[in-house]
Amino acid sequence: PADRVAGNPPWVGWETLDAEARARTVPLWRDYGLFVHAGMDAILGKGRKDLATLMTCAALDRWLKPGGRLAFVLTRSVWKSSGAAAGFRRLVLPDGTPVAFESVDDLGDLRVFPGAAAQATVVVAQKGHRTAFPVTWRAWRGRPPATPTTLNAEPVDPADPGSAWMTAPAGQLPTLRRILGPSGYRAHEGVNSGGANAVYHLEVLEEVGEGLIRVRNIVRGAKRAVPQVEALVEAAAVHPLVRPRDIGRFTVAPSRAVLVVQDPDTRRGLSPTHMARHLPHALAYLTRFEAMLKDRAAFRRYFAGGRAPWWSMFNVGAYTFSPWKVVWARIGPRADAAVLHGRAMPQDYPDEAHYLAAAFNSAPVQITARAYSQAGTKSFGSPHLMENLAIPRWDPSDTRHQRLRELGQEADEGHVDAKAMDVAAGALWGLSAVEIAALGERRG
Numbered sequence: 001p002a003d004r005v006a007g008n009p010p011w012v013g014w015e016t017l018d019a020e021a022r023a024r025t026v027p028l029w030r031d032y033g034l035f036v037h038a039g040m041d042a043i044l045g046k047g048r049k050d051l052a053t054l055m056t057c058a059a060l061d062r063w064l065k066p067g068g069r070l071a072f073v074l075t076r077s078v079w080k081s082s083g084a085a086a087g088f089r090r091l092v093l094p095d096g097t098p099v100a101f102e103s104v105d106d107l108g109d110l111r112v113f114p115g116a117a118a119q120a121t122v123v124v125a126q127k128g129h130r131t132a133f134p135v136t137w138r139a140w141r142g143r144p145p146a147t148p149t150t151l152n153a154e155p156v157d158p159a160d161p162g163s164a165w166m167t168a169p170a171g172q173l174p175t176l177r178r179i180l181g182p183s184g185y186r187a188h189e190g191v192n193s194g195g196a197n198a199v200y201h202l203e204v205l206e207e208v209g210e211g212l213i214r215v216r217n218i219v220r221g222a223k224r225a226v227p228q229v230e231a232l233v234e235a236a237a238v239h240p241l242v243r244p245r246d247i248g249r250f251t252v253a254p255s256r257a258v259l260v261v262q263d264p265d266t267r268r269g270l271s272p273t274h275m276a277r278h279l280p281h282a283l284a285y286l287t288r289f290e291a292m293l294k295d296r297a298a299f300r301r302y303f304a305g306g307r308a309p310w311w312s313m314f315n316v317g318a319y320t321f322s323p324w325k326v327v328w329a330r331i332g333p334r335a336d337a338a339v340l341h342g343r344a345m346p347q348d349y350p351d352e353a354h355y356l357a358a359a360f361n362s363a364p365v366q367i368t369a370r371a372y373s374q375a376g377t378k379s380f381g382s383p384h385l386m387e388n389l390a391i392p393r394w395d396p397s398d399t400r401h402q403r404l405r406e407l408g409q410e411a412d413e414g415h416v417d418a419k420a421m422d423v424a425a426g427a428l429w430g431l432s433a434v435e436i437a438a439l440g441e442r443r444g
Contacts, residue, residue, distance in 0.1 A: 005069075032093070034088060081374070104121050184392045187384075244331050326353055356391065
């Protein structure tokens, strides 16, 4: 064992390893406490793991002396993502030896590895000590010679050292803490084809009557070669599709359609009997792509062996079909939200949707979200974003909620009063206008 260990382990996702490699390393992932999800949570993406964290654990365990220090290059997602890295953040080695994370240098904005989508950080850890929060987090920005901004990093949930880290100037953390906590709402990821968008994403060409429409699959930009075809399908199985580029702050405009043949209760594809009886045209269309749909990596891993029909998708539940939703883009520098009204007659609570959109778009919420997530990356707008935002459930008797609902509805109609919205949202947590201004520049 050495006093000092430095390295740059490969950033390889667990899901990209072949079956033999995954099976061979399972005992190691378990020994180091890096398996934190199972079952449907793993299927829906919460269990995505980075091989770099496993190699870091092994290096700490096998190559470093007690009291020694390790410096490794890891992705920013190790500190900011929910779920998969939780076991790493609360790291204790198999023999009970604790590990202290002493500092993190965030190089993500410098793009030190051109062409790499992941953003780099350098962590210094010491074997045999426990992490003392807050951890020093140096955010490097600007062109060389870059200069760092020193921030404090600590778990978003103080009771759980494995929770995602939030980073902010020391003086802001107490204010952000007032906005953090259990949320009155739960977020869900949108429909996921499992790598077959060119099959499920459609352009509607015309209505032909008797509940049928003519469609053409959208193959532009597909990663796999998929033949483009025109077909008749049942209109009941086709829904407007909202992509990230379709969402703005209080604006949303679906740009294509998607074929959804899922049972929201079982969260599997509709049964073959149901498809043959009620959706025969959709079944005939999908059958053209049967071999490809069966070959999807996610399907083979989680649904093969008769556990679900081969046309099954992911992340479709009863919530998917709600006539009123608040949506935001998963990818981008900001999580701009909008109210989406489905094609069904509204029987939910449009007032609640406008209230939630206004609260979510406010500066206090957006600044807090950026403090513990990764703005500009694929994980920024993931469902975990809502888990720690203490936005209370809609209460029509609460005048603060009614004020936000009013501002949200006006914004939906094109009249956005950002300053009033920030103040109204701040009232939910007892924030003054001065405290809101101290958080940073107001958006919009």
